[in-house]
Amino acid sequence: MKKMFKAIGRFIIHIGTFFDKWLITPITKLILIAIDFFKTNSKNIDRVIGKKSTLLVISLILAFAVFVFIDQESDIMIDQYAEILEKQPVSAIYNEELYVVEGIPKTVDITLIGQRIHIFLAKQSPSKNVSVDLTGLKPGTHEVTLKYTQRLRSLDYKLDPSKITVKIYDKESDTRSLTYDLLHQDNLDSKLSIKNVELDRSEVIVKGAKYKLDQVATVKALVDANEIPNPESGEITVRDVPLVAYDTNGKIIDIEIVPKTVDAKVTISSPHKEIPIKIVPKGSLAVGKAIKSIDSDVTSVVVYGDEASVEKLEQLEVEIDVDDLDDNKDFNVTLKKPSGITDLSVKNIKIKVSVDNSTTKEFEGIRVSAENLPAGYKAQALSEDDGMITVVVSGSADIIKNLDPSSIKAYVDLSNYGVGEYEVKVIVSGSDVRLTYKAKKKEVKIRVTEE
Helix, strand or coil: CHHHHHHHHHHHHHHHHHHHHHHHHHHHHHHHHHHHHHHHCHHHHHHHHCCHHHHHHHHHHHHHHHHHHHHHHHHHHHCEEEEEEEEEEEEEECCCCCEEEECCCCEEEEEEEEEHHHHHHHHHCCCCCEEEECCCCCCEEEEEECEECCCCCCCEEEEECCEEEEEEEECEEEEEEEEEEEECHHHCCCCCEEEEEEECCCEEEEEECHHHHCCCCEEEEEEEHHHCCCCCCEEEEEEEEEEEEECCCCCEECCEEECCEEEEEEEEECCEEEEEEEEEEECCCCCCEEEEEEEECCCEEEEEECHHHHHHCCCEEEEEECCCCCCCEEEEEECCCCCCEEEECCCEEEEEEEEEEEEEEEEEEEEEEEECCCCCEEEEECCHHHHEEEEEEEEEHHHHHCCCHHHEEEEEECCCCCCEEEEEECEEEECCCCCEEEECCCEEEEEEEEC
């Protein structure tokens, strides 16, 4: 207790010192200076003040100052002013369980008219809100008056709008199936994928005017990936997912949905697979040149994405432009993500292409197969020369020397062909991308019959 009194005493002393230093002492000095001035010049001052003209001027100045002060104060106290209170909320009184009301504005503007001092006081303790009482009104169209309970009777007020037209409907209810939409999936870690979403209910109740219920095409839970806490592989529950009703055009319908939110169990996975990288040259090398070797510093990559896309992907093709290439060249290639793939373990690779002189060799007896033939039909070559062709292969001599003829494929594309005889272009390909393949016989004759 003694320590507290001592602290209070020190505080009071500090206050006294402060006032003494910054208020009392300066004022005292000013008074002493004034007294000294008047003592020194007292005769001259008495002579000036004693003149009638001086007294008259001082009286006029004081009278004018008093007049201006009183005039300004009277303007403040007496003149009428107006001030607008913008966007004041509107509340409606009616049975919300039985009726739906349309046409009530969310806010209105209030103009206060009166003396400035009264307007100031009114703003310090404003009315709670603007209200409209619909009690006792039945379904239909009604013109009603908005009311504003002012705290100061000395003010006038005007509402904008002051009257509104409302439509009252019987509130009806119906059941709707509940689905979901995924939002901001791209904001997830690129190695993660939302595999499944399970809502805690499959149906909801919609309430509103009958004409609006008839417009509801679907009700969806908006599952936002940004709201998933610490997303990682596994099951995560997202609470309080908002529900929204849409019409057939995807426009939001303003109706009551019960419940307003649901919980969603989100299953997150990380589908991935390691696949080989296949380098595919595009274009024609300079005349007389061929690719001897293609070497890459990376031969495989791990792909991430949705499960179906990852599953069907067997290799990642990387194209390089070798058009008019006549010497060895290094390529720096940025890998492109195929459709459905969200991430790659490797983003860039280096490819070295070695060039050699080109040579050619003919491979005879390559069988021509039929592809894409519609169901219920079969095809056969009209002659042995149409069924077995010669393929000319161009490339580096060392590669051609070791080429297995069974890796060469010749076929005709019979998409949309029906019964009859046709002369069809032969397509040739091979497994070694360093070589080029051409059919010596460009077209073959085939017959299509029903099975």
